[in-house]
């Protein structure tokens with residue numbers, strides 16, 4: 001099937017065999033990316049520049065130090 | 076296959092977040108605490124000035140979580156969750172790149188994707204809008220600052236993908252070396268123009284109006300009505316240390332993700348190569 005850890009001498013055709021088929025893989029990849037971006041949003045952005053739960057500040061305050069240290073504009 | 080790669084991305088991300096947290100607990104927390112102390116001292120000095128001038132004085136709001144909790148559990152949870160999220164994005168990028176960006180070993184590709192994540196998500200945006208400790212940042216500009224930061228992250232990532240695509244495109248004509256150099260140069264030029272065009276935080280309208288023209292929102296000395304300094308500006312060395320450690324934590328985070336994922340991906344993908352190449356024909 002695949003030849004991924006292939007040496008440089010391996011022809012391109014064999015080293016590209018793992019290129020994942022669309023449909024099912026795409027669903028997993030997109031789903032994962034969306035969840036990861038949501039986590040990014042809640043850790044770094046929500047209750048700062050934006051807020052989707054109104055004025056509540058619990059997430060912001062809890063991960064406050066991490067938010068500063070990870071480079072997000074905090075408050 | 077994609078599910079196994081994603082799982083390994085989450086694992087690698089968790090490991091990276093954990094290492095970055097330990098680093099943050101040791102190196103960043105003292106700086107953060109000192110910045111918070113500076114902030115409290117400054118607002119106390121401000122209150123004294125306001126009182127003397129007969130202005131109304133606002134009482135400080137109580138904290139939702141104690142400093143101890145924030146400085147130990149909160150930062151730990153934040154860093155580890157961030158690591159897992161980055162590990163997940165990393166795995167997605169890795170899976171897409173696999174077999175599509177040239178003939179690379181699983182581990183080499185892992186390190187390259189990790190470098191891309193570090194640069195695209197953190198370091199290039201940091202160059203324009205660096206990490207700031209508490210006490211720096213005006214409340215009234217948080218929306219603009221947030222937008223500008225996210226715009227930088229978005230553009231640096233999109234341009235990075237564009238640079239890789241450009242490099243791939245030029246490779247047949249120019250060879251690997253020259254194509255890579257040209258793609259890097261194109262990235263630097265475009266992102267440089269973008270950085271020059273985007274405003275510095277001190278130049279936001281709200282800041283210019285209230286504080287005059289400055290590059291950043293770093294607190295200046297607090298003066299009374301005669302111009303005498305009653306409280307110093309933010310310590311430059313402390314700011315430098317905080318930012319340096321912030322970069323250090325991200326280097327660790329992405330470095331661990333690349334190393335751990337590379338190792339796991341190598342194991343996952345290698346057994347198949349042990350079977351004769353003939354089977355692929």
Ligand SMILES: [Zn+2]
Nearest residue numbers: 064074075209
């Ligand atoms: Zn803050």
